[in-house]
Amino acid sequence: MEAATVKELYAGKGKYLHQRIQINGWVRTLRSSKTFGFIELNDGTFFSNLQVVFDENLANYKEVSKLITGSAIKVAGQLTESPGAKQPFELKAECIEIEGLSAPDYPLQKKRHTFEYLRTIAHLRSRTNTFSAVFRIRSVAAYAIHKFFQENGFVHVHTPIITGSDAEGAGEMFRLTTLDFDKPPRDEKGAVDFTKDFFGKETNLTVSGQLEAETYCMAFNKVYTFGPTFRAENSNTPRHAAEFWMIEPEIAFAGLRENMNLAEDMLKFIVSYVLENTPAEMQFLNSFVDKSLLERLTNIVKSDFGHLTYSQAVEILKKSGEQFEYPVAWGIDLQTEHERYITEKHFGKPVFVTDYPKEIKAFYMRLNDDGRTVAAMDLLVPGVGELVGGSQREERLDYLSKRMDELGLNKEDYWWYLDLRKYGGVRHAGFGLGFERLIMYLTGMTNIRDVISFPRTPKNAEF
Amino acid sequence: MEAATVKELYAGKGKYLHQRIQINGWVRTLRSSKTFGFIELNDGTFFSNLQVVFDENLANYKEVSKLITGSAIKVAGQLTESPGAKQPFELKAECIEIEGLSAPDYPLQKKRHTFEYLRTIAHLRSRTNTFSAVFRIRSVAAYAIHKFFQENGFVHVHTPIITGSDAEGAGEMFRLTTLDFDKPPRDEKGAVDFTKDFFGKETNLTVSGQLEAETYCMAFNKVYTFGPTFRAENSNTPRHAAEFWMIEPEIAFAGLRENMNLAEDMLKFIVSYVLENTPAEMQFLNSFVDKSLLERLTNIVKSDFGHLTYSQAVEILKKSGEQFEYPVAWGIDLQTEHERYITEKHFGKPVFVTDYPKEIKAFYMRLNDDGRTVAAMDLLVPGVGELVGGSQREERLDYLSKRMDELGLNKEDYWWYLDLRKYGGVRHAGFGLGFERLIMYLTGMTNIRDVISFPRTPKNAEF
Numbered sequence: 001m002e003a004a005t006v007k008e009l010y011a012g013k014g015k016y017l018h019q020r021i022q023i024n025g026w027v028r029t030l031r032s033s034k035t036f037g038f039i040e041l042n043d044g045t046f047f048s049n050l051q052v053v054f055d056e057n058l059a060n061y062k063e064v065s066k067l068i069t070g071s072a073i074k075v076a077g078q079l080t081e082s083p084g085a086k087q088p089f090e091l092k093a094e095c096i097e098i099e100g101l102s103a104p105d106y107p108l109q110k111k112r113h114t115f116e117y118l119r120t121i122a123h124l125r126s127r128t129n130t131f132s133a134v135f136r137i138r139s140v141a142a143y144a145i146h147k148f149f150q151e152n153g154f155v156h157v158h159t160p161i162i163t164g165s166d167a168e169g170a171g172e173m174f175r176l177t178t179l180d181f182d183k184p185p186r187d188e189k190g191a192v193d194f195t196k197d198f199f200g201k202e203t204n205l206t207v208s209g210q211l212e213a214e215t216y217c218m219a220f221n222k223v224y225t226f227g228p229t230f231r232a233e234n235s236n237t238p239r240h241a242a243e244f245w246m247i248e249p250e251i252a253f254a255g256l257r258e259n260m261n262l263a264e265d266m267l268k269f270i271v272s273y274v275l276e277n278t279p280a281e282m283q284f285l286n287s288f289v290d291k292s293l294l295e296r297l298t299n300i301v302k303s304d305f306g307h308l309t310y311s312q313a314v315e316i317l318k319k320s321g322e323q324f325e326y327p328v329a330w331g332i333d334l335q336t337e338h339e340r341y342i343t344e345k346h347f348g349k350p351v352f353v354t355d356y357p358k359e360i361k362a363f364y365m366r367l368n369d370d371g372r373t374v375a376a377m378d379l380l381v382p383g384v385g386e387l388v389g390g391s392q393r394e395e396r397l398d399y400l401s402k403r404m405d406e407l408g409l410n411k412e413d414y415w416w417y418l419d420l421r422k423y424g425g426v427r428h429a430g431f432g433l434g435f436e437r438l439i440m441y442l443t444g445m446t447n448i449r450d451v452i453s454f455p456r457t458p459k460n461a462e463f
Numbered sequence: 464m465e466a467a468t469v470k471e472l473y474a475g476k477g478k479y480l481h482q483r484i485q486i487n488g489w490v491r492t493l494r495s496s497k498t499f500g501f502i503e504l505n506d507g508t509f510f511s512n513l514q515v516v517f518d519e520n521l522a523n524y525k526e527v528s529k530l531i532t533g534s535a536i537k538v539a540g541q542l543t544e545s546p547g548a549k550q551p552f553e554l555k556a557e558c559i560e561i562e563g564l565s566a567p568d569y570p571l572q573k574k575r576h577t578f579e580y581l582r583t584i585a586h587l588r589s590r591t592n593t594f595s596a597v598f599r600i601r602s603v604a605a606y607a608i609h610k611f612f613q614e615n616g617f618v619h620v621h622t623p624i625i626t627g628s629d630a631e632g633a634g635e636m637f638r639l640t641t642l643d644f645d646k647p648p649r650d651e652k653g654a655v656d657f658t659k660d661f662f663g664k665e666t667n668l669t670v671s672g673q674l675e676a677e678t679y680c681m682a683f684n685k686v687y688t689f690g691p692t693f694r695a696e697n698s699n700t701p702r703h704a705a706e707f708w709m710i711e712p713e714i715a716f717a718g719l720r721e722n723m724n725l726a727e728d729m730l731k732f733i734v735s736y737v738l739e740n741t742p743a744e745m746q747f748l749n750s751f752v753d754k755s756l757l758e759r760l761t762n763i764v765k766s767d768f769g770h771l772t773y774s775q776a777v778e779i780l781k782k783s784g785e786q787f788e789y790p791v792a793w794g795i796d797l798q799t800e801h802e803r804y805i806t807e808k809h810f811g812k813p814v815f816v817t818d819y820p821k822e823i824k825a826f827y828m829r830l831n832d833d834g835r836t837v838a839a840m841d842l843l844v845p846g847v848g849e850l851v852g853g854s855q856r857e858e859r860l861d862y863l864s865k866r867m868d869e870l871g872l873n874k875e876d877y878w879w880y881l882d883l884r885k886y887g888g889v890r891h892a893g894f895g896l897g898f899e900r901l902i903m904y905l906t907g908m909t910n911i912r913d914v915i916s917f918p919r920t921p922k923n924a925e926f
Contacts, residue, residue: 099889150603157598159917162919164924174625178638218507220598221506228691242661426562463627
């Protein structure tokens, strides 16, 4: 008798019925009388539990009937049709071996816990329905991303986490060091001597792999990164974390139009793949976390994304009659309230906003012919606001140099980035997708701390 | 006329012959006379080049015939059978648009460059045949890993990069901080006050996601991580980098046997997948980098991996008659010379060595009944030595506590790890696979700096 999994039972469509099988898992709930009992067993392979029925014929009936929630058991028995409507089958236990007992103070008792409390036991929370759903969806979504890019001819590049450069030109970064903090080595002038540090200079954690990805784009045509990025911003909001994962594709011989098409295709693929591969999880989240979730996601897959320029967006916002917290004028950075008005109220679907004022965008974005806007694009989606931010990159060496001078960037630090424009540079474009924002969007969870296994935020690096 | 890719031409099996197509790419070499010329064009989508034939009928013949290596062009024309034996087809150019010129000092001229030199232009080296092969294989291998685990029911967990704990109990780590290094805040006693730091305490870059992955294993049964890890070791060797990626699966209700089977299945899957999906790259590397590569990899897929205990390995080494640099005695940590003797000379295939002395292994490994060895496993492979290291984990709370006390570990720091043994703990096991070691193995490259896009090593964090 082989050990089966609950996933196999559900996928097997009756194949396991009336067979003797063994299932290993954890007790989610247990009810028992003097002569029989029921266990909701979860084996981790599938969202749904398996109902285990046992009775006093078990040699260890007494022990089993008193098992504490969270205990691990191995159940051998026959899979039979379930008389109850709640599940298609149940396991009639012939033997239950106790693998690992739980303790009476097990924190996940049957009552409902707040997400805030569950964050304090992040090492256990994935045993609950909600987090089991969220983190399985996270895994499936990550795979969907790789699948999409790999099947479309992209090369996955692992750009460095430790960096001497600052890709955004402005991000707040974590410094890393192996120097003695208490008594760092100092040079003749008394300044901390970073030439003595591990890398012989100051280094930081990356805020983006884009610049390095561009170097690979000029070799492989289509590339993507998928790795952790960092912001040392003291932002204690439900949407910010100090450590998060980002996807950054980069395509050659392409401009903003191809870039937008790529973002749209990618997002539709991911959403479809997740809907198809985690139906039980999506149903659960739609019932208990966000009742508009399935409708919103289905809508994404079916709609053609809208397109408008930043200038058009500003006009729409001005004419909207809405009272915004941040007043609208050409030149402002759009706030979440503005973005959500555009995508939710005005369009009712995802929209790309393009061609932003150059002053509010990064140095590497391509200057438009009007001289005051750049070929940037943000994808705004209902319920979230900005999900994707990207641009066509400035491939003209003279324009790029000029812009870097204007912004006071040290071009020597970017010699290799400028080289890309000297040696067969081509039109190219790319974007960044914050993976956790995507997972929030896919699950309906509203706090980024609840879609990261062990979140890192200001004053918090537990576990 | 749609733009096609060289990959499509090769995959199309004649479908594009005699069609008019457009290809965008970079000039690898160019030969020209007064009336006609040849360009080896690489478009990044495929390892092989496309031969472009052009003649004086081009409006810009003069410019094209003088193009510098590395220039980017768009070629429109008809795909025809090639009279030469080197390629199945060639593109007869009707129009060549110059997208981006290269400069006369382009460093990748036709002559062969050393790997050492190419490291200094890591932003350009993936435009060479060798690095084009290496980094495409790296991408395909990464995908193979996700594919293997996802299709076998594993949940991908993104464990934190920033950590307050030290998973190995002994790794040299990078500290990260946002404090002012020059004048850090100090407490009453004059010590640096890390409560003022970003996370309110000392934090480091992770050396392993295993301990956090174990928490998810107890919820999802089978999980894996695939992320960057860090070592602040001052090791300037061809096998060590300060930043590298690691794959760490963890399986519940499983011991060393299941763990070894998993490692064997995984490795065979990855090797087969890469052989199947990058044949041109593998052929190239087999011809120019490591002439035993294909034989070695094919051998892996076909052989049944061997198994022996550490004690047996020590006996074999003692009886070998070899003069080792490090003398062999029970209790020593096996060195690469020992490992390679075992796997290459004694077995001639991959072998698992198990049951190491507890003193040379980590605190979390399960104590065997003999009281002096632990249920550890290392996979040794010909040509490399250790490729995978893993163990069954100590699931017994009392044994684990005792071992942590013996080693002087602060159990309060590990409260959540110990919790896993209190609340339904089960037998479980896992291993770590260094991704770059794997890529070296798959490509025959002998320096880890040549399989990482932008390697980080002591005194080096360029780009």
